[in-house]
Amino acid sequence: xxxxxxxxxxxxxxxxxxxxxxxxxxxxxxxxxxxxxxxxxxxxxxxxxxxxxxxxxxxxxxxxxxxxxxxxxxxxxxxxxxxxxxxxxxxxxxxxxxxxxxxxxxxxxxxxxxxxxxxxxxxxxxxxxxxxxxxxxxxxxxxxxxxxxxxxxxxxxxxxxxxxxxxxxxxxxxxxxxxxxxxxxxxxxxxxxxxxxxxxxxxxxxxxxxxxxxxxxxxxxxxxxxxxxxxxxxxxxxxxxxxxxxxxxxxxxxxxxxxxxxxxxxxxxxxxxxxxxxxxxxxxxxxxxxxxxxxxxxxxxxxxxxxxxxxxxxxxxxxxxxxxxxxxxxxxxxxxxxxxxxxxxxxxxxxxxxxxxxxxxxxxxxxxxxxxxxxxxxxxxxxxxxxxxxxxxxxxxxxxxxxxxxxx
Amino acid sequence: xxxxxxxxxxxxxxxxxxxxxxxxxxxxxxxxxxxxxxxxxxxxxxxxxxxxxxxxxxxxxxxxxxxxxxxxxxxxxxxxxxxxxxxxxxxxxxxxxxxxxxxxxxxxxxxxxxxxxxxxxxxxxxxxxxxxxxxxxxxxxxxxxxxxxxxxxxxxxxxxxxxxxxxxxxxxxxxxxxxxxxxxxxxxxxxxxxxxxxxxxxxxxxxxxxxxxxxxxxxxxx
Ligand SMILES: Nc1ncnc2c1ncn2[C@@H]1O[C@H](COP(=O)(O)OP(=O)(O)OP(=O)(O)O)[C@@H](O)[C@H]1O
Ligand SMILES: [Mg+2]
Numbered sequence: 001x002x003x004x005x006x007x008x009x010x011x012x013x014x015x016x017x018x019x020x021x022x023x024x025x026x027x028x029x030x031x032x033x034x035x036x037x038x039x040x041x042x043x044x045x046x047x048x049x050x051x052x053x054x055x056x057x058x059x060x061x062x063x064x065x066x067x068x069x070x071x072x073x074x075x076x077x078x079x080x081x082x083x084x085x086x087x088x089x090x091x092x093x094x095x096x097x098x099x100x101x102x103x104x105x106x107x108x109x110x111x112x113x114x115x116x117x118x119x120x121x122x123x124x125x126x127x128x129x130x131x132x133x134x135x136x137x138x139x140x141x142x143x144x145x146x147x148x149x150x151x152x153x154x155x156x157x158x159x160x161x162x163x164x165x166x167x168x169x170x171x172x173x174x175x176x177x178x179x180x181x182x183x184x185x186x187x188x189x190x191x192x193x194x195x196x197x198x199x200x201x202x203x204x205x206x207x208x209x210x211x212x213x214x215x216x217x218x219x220x221x222x223x224x225x226x227x228x229x230x231x232x233x234x235x236x237x238x239x240x241x242x243x244x245x246x247x248x249x250x251x252x253x254x255x256x257x258x259x260x261x262x263x264x265x266x267x268x269x270x271x272x273x274x275x276x277x278x279x280x281x282x283x284x285x286x287x288x289x290x291x292x293x294x295x296x297x298x299x300x301x302x303x304x305x306x307x308x309x310x311x312x313x314x315x316x317x318x319x320x321x322x323x324x325x326x327x328x329x330x331x332x333x334x335x336x337x338x339x340x341x342x343x344x345x346x347x348x349x350x351x352x353x354x355x356x357x358x359x360x361x362x363x364x365x366x367x368x369x370x371x372x373x374x375x376x377x378x379x380x381x382x383x384x385x386x387x388x389x390x391x392x393x394x395x396x397x398x399x400x401x402x403x404x405x406x407x408x
Numbered sequence: 409x410x411x412x413x414x415x416x417x418x419x420x421x422x423x424x425x426x427x428x429x430x431x432x433x434x435x436x437x438x439x440x441x442x443x444x445x446x447x448x449x450x451x452x453x454x455x456x457x458x459x460x461x462x463x464x465x466x467x468x469x470x471x472x473x474x475x476x477x478x479x480x481x482x483x484x485x486x487x488x489x490x491x492x493x494x495x496x497x498x499x500x501x502x503x504x505x506x507x508x509x510x511x512x513x514x515x516x517x518x519x520x521x522x523x524x525x526x527x528x529x530x531x532x533x534x535x536x537x538x539x540x541x542x543x544x545x546x547x548x549x550x551x552x553x554x555x556x557x558x559x560x561x562x563x564x565x566x567x568x569x570x571x572x573x574x575x576x577x578x579x580x581x582x583x584x585x586x587x588x589x590x591x592x593x594x595x596x597x598x599x600x601x602x603x604x605x606x607x608x609x610x611x612x613x614x615x616x617x618x619x620x621x622x623x624x625x626x627x628x629x630x
Contacts, residue, residue: 009517016505313501316462317562318490318518321482397482401462405501 010330017303021335024299028336028381029343031292035285036347036374042281044354044367049270049277051196051365060133060263061233062103062224063240065248069256072249081248081257082219085207088127090247091223094239096231099129102207103222106214110181112203114166121162122202123180125210133224136199141174141189144206148188152208156185160193161200180205183213233262285377292381297388300332304392311396312404321397325390332389333382340378347374409570409601410436410459415468416624417454428454430624431468438569441592441602443612446621452605453574455621459603460495460572461485473569490518494563496573500555502547502562508554509534509543512561519566533561537591553584560591570601577611589614 014021056062065081085102092100104125112121130136131143139160148155158166158173167173173187185205193200211218227236237260245252304311311324351369396404412434418427428451436442444452457463458470461477462485470477472492480488489495502511512533513526521529534540537557539550547555556576563571573592577585585608593614596602604615612618620628 008523012506012510310503313503314514314518315482315486316460316489316495316501317515318486318566320486320518323486323518400464401482401485402457405462405497 006327006330007334009327010334013327013331014335017306020299020303020306024296024303024335025339025342027295027299027339028292028385029339029346031288031295031381032340032343032374032378033347033350034288035292035377036344036369037350038281038285038288039373040347040351040354040367040369041364042277043369044364045277046274047366048364049273052270056224056261056263056266057133057135057226058263058267059227059229059232060224061227061236062222062261062263063244064222064259064261066256066259068250068254070251070254072251072254075249079250081244081250082221083223083244083248084220085218087244087247088220088223090243091225091240094236094243096228096236097225097240098228099132100223100225101127101129101133102220103130103224104207104210104215104220110214112162112166113179113182114176117166119162119165121159121165122198123210123214124202124204125207125214126204127207129226130204130224133226134199135195136204137192137195138189139192140172141187143189144204148206149208152212153206154183154185154209154213155188155205156180157189157191157204158187159200159202159204160191160195162203163187163190164193178203181214227264232264233260289377289380293384293388296332296336296381296385300328300385300388301392304328304389304396308396308399308404308407312399312401312407315397315401316405324397325393328389328393328396329386332385336382336385337378340381344374344378409438409440409473410434410603411469411471413469413471415455415458415465415470417458417463417465428624429458429465432624432626434619434626436601436603438601439596439599440617441596441615442604443615443618444603444605444621445607445609445612445618446627448607450621451624452621456572456574456603456605460493461489462495486518490515490566492568492570494566494568494571496556496559496563496571496576498575498578500547500552500559500579502555502559504547507544507546508539508550508558511547511558512565515562515566529565530561533565534558537561551584552580553587556580556584556588557591560588560595564595568600570603571595573602573604575605575607577606577608585611 065083068077068079068081070077083102088100088102091097102125106123109120109122112119126144127149128144128146131138136143138157141157143157144155147153156178163173166178167176173190176187177184178187179185180203191200241252241258244258250257314324315321348369351367354367412432415429415432416427417429418425420426432455444455446452454463458465461480472488477488503514506514509527509530512530516526516529531540531543534543537560539554539557542550542554547558550558576592577588580588589611592602592604606612617629619626
């Protein structure tokens with residue numbers, strides 16, 4: 001049944017109708033190619049979206065002092081709100097808040113020097129809890145500890161990219177001395193390179209050292225904290241805002257005074273967005289697959305009709321109907337499998353290329369293709385090709401030989 | 409070899425029923441060479457197609473080598489065709505995409521003969537029929553006479569006891585027609601039964617017996 005002879009006969013048939021063979025092959029290859037690229041791009045989009053918020057735990061909340069937008073107790077609007085170290089301490093004791101950190105950043109990125117290498121990177125003054133709240137994962141050394149803060153140590157934790165630029169790839173920077181705006185700091189740790197992109201380009205130092213060595217203004221522009229289970233911004237905003245309002249003299253209902261970034265709300269939003277992206281991809285993917293199936297069916301239908309006379313001749317010289325149906329099915333199988341494999345290969349190559357050349361944006365990174373799903377799609381197309389070949393083939397074979405012979 | 413008893417067939421197009429064969433009784437002995445003649449539309453081709461099992465009949469009975477051919481399935485018909493019958497058409501009916509040799513070898517493919525054997529047999533036959541030099545050309549590169557010889561080779565390759573030919577010289581000039589008839593004479597002398605449809609008395613003269621059809625009936629035997 002699967003002897004060489006039969007394959008030669010099929011190869012012969014396929015070569016006899018080059019246009020049709022090419023069209024079918026292109027249709028199937030294109031369909032699978034689109035599907036694979038779609039799946040890959042979808043995955044990239046998914047990765048990009050989740051990566052976008054990788055710098056905050058799902059149960060984290062960030063507060064940022066803004067300017068008041070309403071009068072309060074005779075004070076005019078437009079007053080800037082700046083948190084203080086005391087705020088951080090006081091908020092830490094609010095029930096429901098389990099970890100808290102200040103975050104200070106220099107307005108202009110300072111120059112960083114190691115040996116002859118001078119670059120600029122962001123420098124953040126934070127507390128020890130920042131690793132949890134900001135989801136910073138340490139690969140070498142350690143992160144800041146409470147003693148670093150209280151002793152105002154000149155120590156720094158480097159983002160992976162910073163370390164790579166200053167020290168080179170795969171070099172352990174722990175123990176080295178770098179200069180930030182001319183002030184020497186000892187490197188005590190380094191983050192993994194798979195994290196949030198901006199975090200990798202940042203140097204983390206104790207918030208106390210920051211104010212002592214880099215910026216004498218004791219302002220704290222942002223505070224981040226993590227909520228205990230059962231707590232969230234929903235039930236923490238009243239005590240937190242009431243405290244801050246009393247301390248900084250603004251109306252607790254003044255939404256302009258403090259900007260709030262709620263990790264949990266963000267998380268839910270991203271999940272919703274991901275659901276949307278996935279649904280879109282499933283719908284478009286199934287659509288592509290359906291279009292591919294219809295395309296293959298149409299071509300098979302036309303192909304069989306075009307070959308009615310050939311089928312008549314084959315029958316007249318002794319081919320059984322079964323032999324002819326099998327011949328057409330094998331042709332359909334060969335053509336969909338071969339061209340499907342080509343489309344699959346092309347799609348995988350494109351995704352691989354995008355990945356290798358790190359073509360990525362904020363919303364899109366690290367695309368990859370789910371191979372089982374792609375192979376499944378190819379299987380569906382092959383089955384579609386077989387069904388699409390079988391129905392018209394059976395029909396064609398049932399035409400009386402003499403009528404098939406008269407067909408033009 | 410062939411035994412027809414009151415074989416009848418009609419075509420119904422819409423509400424009109426057109427009887428084409430109106431009860432044919434005909435016996436053909438093994439090794440006999442019979443010519444079917446008659447005016448256009450008298451049913452010659454239809455009868456030949458029924459004999460060749462590429463068309464069906466409505467009533468009566470047709471026995472081929474003693475076996476009834478009534479209400480055969482397509483698959484059974486295919487089996488009888490490939491072993492007992494070689495068909496030669498006026499319009500050759502070669503597969504345009506295949507070379508002459510591949511066309512000739514194709515019936516053996518459906519008999520399950522190995523490829524090597526198919527090739528050698530096809531080449532031998534083409535040699536005998538004088539077209540071996542065209543073996544690797546496609547039909548459209550051949551003259552009408554050469555195409556018909558290839559078609560004859562294809563009909564002979566399964567070594568069938570019966571050859572059916574529907575105006576095999578109808579599309580050929582007189583020289584090519586003469587060559588084809590000489591070939592058919594040889595085929596006949598080799599012991600095969602031949603039924604040939606023709607309008608040409610000189611072609612019919614090659615046959616041992618002429619059966620004349622008129623309006624779907626046997627009008628005379630000579
Ligand atoms: N498929 C068909 N549907 C309807 N009528 C048909 C069909 N095939 C043949 N006929 C009719 O049957 C009759 C016999 O046709 P047939 O082809 O057997 O004649 P013929 O004797 O071979 O004629 P010719 O000498 O012209 O080849 C004709 O009247 C023809 O019109
Ligand atoms: Mg005729």
